[in-house]
Amino acid sequence: MTDLDTALPQRRHLVTEIPGPRSRELHSRRTAAVASGVGSTLPVYVERAGGGVIVDVDGNSLIDLGSGIAVVNVGNSNPLVVDRVSEQVDRFTHTCFMVTPYEGYVAVCEELARLTPGDHAKKSALFNSGAEAVENAVKIARQATGRQAVVVFDHAYHGRTNLTMALTAKNMPYKHGFGPFAPEIYRVPMSYPYRDQPELTGAQAAARALALIESQVGAGNVAAVLIEPIQGEGGFVVPAEGFLPAISQWCREAGAVFIADEIQTGFCRTGDWFACDAEGVVPDLVTTAKGIAGGLPLAAVTGRAELMDAVHTGGLGGTYGGNPVACAAALASIETMREQDLVGAARAIGDTMLPRLRALQERTPSIGEVRGRGAMIAVELVRPGTTEPDAELAGRIARACHAEGVVVLTAGTFGNVLRFLPPLVIDQELLTEALDVVEAAFATHADSPV
Numbered sequence: 001m002t003d004l005d006t007a008l009p010q011r012r013h014l015v016t017e018i019p020g021p022r023s024r025e026l027h028s029r030r031t032a033a034v035a036s037g038v039g040s041t042l043p044v045y046v047e048r049a050g051g052g053v054i055v056d057v058d059g060n061s062l063i064d065l066g067s068g069i070a071v072v073n074v075g076n077s078n079p080l081v082v083d084r085v086s087e088q089v090d091r092f093t094h095t096c097f098m099v100t101p102y103e104g105y106v107a108v109c110e111e112l113a114r115l116t117p118g119d120h121a122k123k124s125a126l127f128n129s130g131a132e133a134v135e136n137a138v139k140i141a142r143q144a145t146g147r148q149a150v151v152v153f154d155h156a157y158h159g160r161t162n163l164t165m166a167l168t169a170k171n172m173p174y175k176h177g178f179g180p181f182a183p184e185i186y187r188v189p190m191s192y193p194y195r196d197q198p199e200l201t202g203a204q205a206a207a208r209a210l211a212l213i214e215s216q217v218g219a220g221n222v223a224a225v226l227i228e229p230i231q232g233e234g235g236f237v238v239p240a241e242g243f244l245p246a247i248s249q250w251c252r253e254a255g256a257v258f259i260a261d262e263i264q265t266g267f268c269r270t271g272d273w274f275a276c277d278a279e280g281v282v283p284d285l286v287t288t289a290k291g292i293a294g295g296l297p298l299a300a301v302t303g304r305a306e307l308m309d310a311v312h313t314g315g316l317g318g319t320y321g322g323n324p325v326a327c328a329a330a331l332a333s334i335e336t337m338r339e340q341d342l343v344g345a346a347r348a349i350g351d352t353m354l355p356r357l358r359a360l361q362e363r364t365p366s367i368g369e370v371r372g373r374g375a376m377i378a379v380e381l382v383r384p385g386t387t388e389p390d391a392e393l394a395g396r397i398a399r400a401c402h403a404e405g406v407v408v409l410t411a412g413t414f415g416n417v418l419r420f421l422p423p424l425v426i427d428q429e430l431l432t433e434a435l436d437v438v439e440a441a442f443a444t445h446a447d448s449p450v
C-alpha cells in the first residue's frame with residue numbers, strides 16, 4: 001500500500017448534492033472575480049486529489065475519469081512527483097535555462113530521445129503548454145524546409161493561441177470572434193471510420209487527403225503535415241489502420257515534416273508510450289505536454305536532430321520553458337510510468353472498459369460507436385437509427401454521472417462524444433464502479449431498444 005492509499009481513501013462517497021454548498025459559495029465568488037470566458041465542466045471546488053479520486057470542499061469523493069484532461073496519468077499528487085518536486089523547490093525554483101542552465105532540463109530531453117518513436121538521433125526543446133509546443137514545431141518545420149504551408153485535419157485540436165487557433169478545426173468555442181487567424185494553414189479530411197460512409201480504408205482516406213494537398217497546396221510548398229494520431233478534443237477519432245503510415249510516407253517523399261501531436265495521446269495513455277507506436281509510425285517531430293509532468297506545466301518538441309538544429313541559436317525558448325520544478329516532476333512521472341508499467345495499466349483499463357461499453361452499445365440504440373485505445377475511450381451518441389449527432393444526450397449523460405460523483409468529459413466537433421481518460425493508476429474496483437454509474441445514467445436517460 002502506498003502513502004497515497006492511506007492518505008486518501010479510494011472510494012466514491014457523496015455527502016452533499018453535487019455541487020455542494022461550499023462549492024456553490026466559491027462559485028459565486030468566482031463568478032464575480034473570474035472572467036466568464038473561462039469555463040468549468042463540473043464546478044465542484046477541489047480540496048485534494050490522488051489515485052482515482054477527487055475530494056471536493058464539501059467532503060464529496062468523486063471518481064476521476066478525466067485526469068484533468070489526460071494530464072495526471074500517474075495520479076494526482078503522485079508520491080514520487082511530490083518528493084522530487086519538493087526537493088527541487090528546496091534547491092532552486094527558477095534560473096531560466098536560457099540564462100544559467102541545469103541538469104533536469106537536459107535529463108528530460110534525454111528521456112524524450114529514448115522514449116519517443118524511432119531510434120534516430122533526436123533533440124528536444126522544452127516549453128510550458130501544448131499550444132506553445134505546437135507553435136514551435138511549426139517554426140522548426142518552416143525554418144528547416146524553407147517552406148510555409150502547414151496541413152492539418154478536420155476535427156483537429158492543437159490549442160488556443162493565434163497560430164494554434166488557425167490549426168484547430170472547431171469554431172465554437174475555440175475560434176469564434178477571435179480572428180484574423182494565421183495564414184498558410186490548409187485543412188484536409190481526416191480518416192473517421194464511423195463517419196466515412198461508405199467506409200474508407202486507411203489507404204483510401206489517406207489518398208483522399210493527399211489528393212487535396214497535391215492539387216490545392218502543392219507538395220513542394222508543404223512545410224509540415226500536423227496530426228493527432230488519435231484526435232482528442234475532436235472526439236477520440238481513431239483513424240483507420242494504414243492512414244498514418246500513408247501520410248507519413250507521403251511526407252518523406254515530399255520533403256515535408258511529419259509532426260505528430262501526441263499532447264493528449266502521449267505518455268502511456270493509449271497503451272503505448274506514444275500512439276504512433278501502435279503502427280510503427282516514426283514522426284519527424286513529436287509534440288508532447290499534458291501527461292509528461294504529472295500535473296506541472298511542461299511541454300516539448302522532440303525530433304530529428306538535423307531538423308531541431310536547423311534553428312539559429314536564440315530562435316527557440318521562453319522565460320519559463322523547461323522550468324526546473326516541472327522537469328523534476330517529469331523525471332519522476334517517467335520513472336513511475338516505467339516502474340509501474342503504466343503502458344500495461346492503460347491496456348488493462350481499455351480491456352475493462354471496451355467490452356462493457358460495447359455491451360452497453362448493444363442495448364442502447366443512441367450509442368453510434370464505442371472506440372479508443374488503452375485508457376483513451378469514447379462513446380459517440382446519435383439519434384437512434386441515424387448517425388445524426390446527439391449533443392444534448394451527451395450533456396445529459398455527463399450531468400447524470402457528475403450528480404452521482406463520476407467526473408466524465410464530453411468532446412467532439414458536434415459535442416456528442418463522451419470521453420473517458422482515467423488516471424492510469426486508478427483501482428480496477430473504482431473503475432468498475434464508475435462504469436456502473438455510466439451504465440445507470442444510460443438506463444435512465446437514453447432510449448431503450450425499440
Ligand SMILES: Cc1ncc(COP(=O)(O)O)c(C=O)c1O
Nearest residue numbers: 129130131157158159232263264
Ligand atoms: C492534441 C492537443 N494538442 C494541443 C493541445 C493544447 O495544449 P495546451 O492546452 O497545453 O496548450 C491540446 C490540449 O487539449 C491537445 O489535446
